[in-house]
Amino acid sequence: MAGEKFTITLEGHGLASGFPHERVLVALERAQGFGQLKDLPLKLPVGCRRGGCGVCRVRVTQGDFHADPMSRAHVSAEEEASGLVLACCIYPRSALSMRLETPVVIKEKCRKAAQLSEEETSWP
Amino acid sequence: MxxxxxxxxxxxxxxxxxxxxxxxxxxxxxxxxxxxxxxxxxxxxxxxxxxxxxxxxxxxxxxxxxxxxxxxxxxxxxxxxxxxxxxxxxxxxxxxxxxxxxxxxxxxxxxxxxxxxxxxxAQAELSDPKPPIHNPDIWNLEPHGMAARRFDHALFYGPEIEKVLDFFTTVLDFKCAERVDMPDGLLAIWLTAGMKAHDIAFVKHPEPGKLHHLSFDLENWQAVGHAADIITRYDISIDIGPTRHGITRGQTIYFFDPSGNRNEVFAGGYTYYPDLPTRTWDETQIGKGIFYYERQLNPAFLSVVT
CATH class of the missing domain: 3.10.180.10 (2,3-Dihydroxybiphenyl 1,2-Dioxygenase, domain 1)
Structure with missing residues (x-):
């Protein structure tokens, strides 16, 4: 892939190579395919890859990125500002460091869903 | 009628x-x-x-x-x-x-x-483009993309699907064409209002109101293959397929729209008549029921919804 290459550190698991126009999750999937990510609790959590389902959530601890829209059912605007994002919706602008923060507990998702504005998902 | x-x-x-x-x-x-x-x-x-x-x-x-x-x-x-x-x-x-x-x-x-x-x-106006009805050609406007022929059905995830089954069959006069029964109860239902194998389906899930997929009908297995070519060419996020469902027998691909909503394109499936019995699956063959060739669920099937 053309363009500058950035090192993406998945803390505790290994390194991936990312590119400015490539979703970070895609870089992580490729690194997993090459065996570069060790000791994952599970296979790397991958869902819709387009910001809707929330399973690839990570916390970016270092570095710059830009982001596509992601579903507020899984990441609030405040959380996004603090670096909690969906890996499928971010693109690196520098080397990045992050850790997995996947919403493994479905109960937690239910609690969050209930808290979200009724207005947004209820129709009419 | x-x-x-x-x-x-x-x-x-x-x-x-x-x-x-x-x-x-x-x-x-x-x-x-x-x-x-x-x-x-x-x-x-x-x-x-x-x-x-x-x-x-x-x-x-x-x-x-x-x-x-x-x-x-x-x-x-x-x-x-x-x-x-x-x-x-x-x-x-x-x-x-x-x-x-x-x-x-x-x-x-x-x-x-x-x-x-x-x-x-009950009522909808017609709009263009629509199929011709007098000396009709196969199409007036040449099909493009995956050539979806219609919005066909949706699969929803939510709790209390025993109640959903009772409501659809007793109030809306749907029939249950297929169901999956697990040791801990009813897992999934495929419901039809007419002669398709399904018009709507539900899978038991703790969060209410979820979308698993919306599905579009394609002409045949060849069209499903063409859709797969489009999915790769345009870097559309793939879930699984091309493969086949044991349940409904549809030949299928699951993929995601740019917001992460799962789409399906499929072809085939059996004809359902309202006098037919309900086909049933149990926990031993559920993998084959959902994905007939892989014979196992992929991790996303039960967990990735919007």
Whole structure:
């Protein structure tokens, strides 16, 4: 892939190579395919890859990125500002460091869903 | 006329995070046409193989997922009789005025035990493009993209699907074509209002009101292969396939729209008659039921929804 290459550190698991126009999750999937990510609790959590389902959530601890829209059912605007994002919706602008923060507990998702504005998902 | 009451799925309203990306996906890739855009920004789409005004509504929102599915009934008077039956069953019914969506008559709506909103309508204007009806060619407008022929069905995830099954069969006169029974109870149901193997399906899930996928009918297995070529060419996020479902026997691909809503394109499936028995699956063969060739569920099947 053309363009500058950035090192993406998945803390505790290994390194991936990312590119400015490539979703970070895609870089992580490729690194997993090459065996570069060790000791994952599970296979790397991958869902819709387009910001809707929330399973690839990570916390970016270092570095710059830009982001596509992601579903507020899984990441609030405040959380996004603090670096909690969906890996499928971010693109690196520098080397990045992050850790997995996947919403493994479905109960937690239910609690969050209930808290979200009724207005947004209820129709009419 | 043998078919009365609820005829078929009419339209589904889907929430999207990025409207231009969604419109490009559903028109240029899936192969639909944009009919119009409403004053409130909702975008109305249809296949050139469909007569009614639209079958897909896209609504820009901060969360992906589904607002509701609407079924078409045979006559306007059916709306009154179904309203009475739904109310007698114990669910509240609300009214949506004609014209709330362009080209669509009055609707009634109600929320079922799984948390999903269901609507019924009887009247829709025709819109272009639509199939010719006098000395009709196969198509007037050459198919494009995946060449979706119609919005066919949806699979919803939510709790209390035993109640959903009872409601659809006793109040809306659907039949259960297939079901999956696990040791801890009913897991999934495929329901039909007509002669397709399914018009709507439900899988048990703790969160209410979730969308697993909306599905488009393709002409044949060759078209499913062409859709797979498009998915790779345009870097559309793939879930699984091309493969086949044991349940309904459809030949299928699951993929995701730009907001993460799962789409299916499929071909085939058996014909259902209302006198046929319900086909059943148990925990030993559920993998084959869902994905006939892989013979196991992929990790996303039960966990990735919007």
């Amino acid at each position: 043998a078919m009365t009451g609820v005829l078929r799925p009419g339209f589904i309203q889907v929430r999207v995070l990025d409207m231009p990306a969604a419109v490009e996906h559903y028109t240029r890739r899936v192969g639909l046409h944009q009919v119009t855009e409403g004053a409130d920004g909702r975008v109305y789409l249809k296949s050139a193989e469909e007569f009614d005004h639209h079958s897909i509504i896209l609504r820009r929102a901060e969360q992906a997922g589904v607002d509701f599915i609407a079924f078409k009934v045979a006559a306007d008077s059916d709306l009154d009789s179904f309203e009475k039956r739904v109310k007698d069953y114990g669910y509240a019914v609300d009214h949506v005025a004609a014209g709330e969506q362009p080209g669509v008559g009055r609707r009634i709506g109600f929320t079922i035990a799984s948390g999903h909103r269901i609507e019924l309508f």
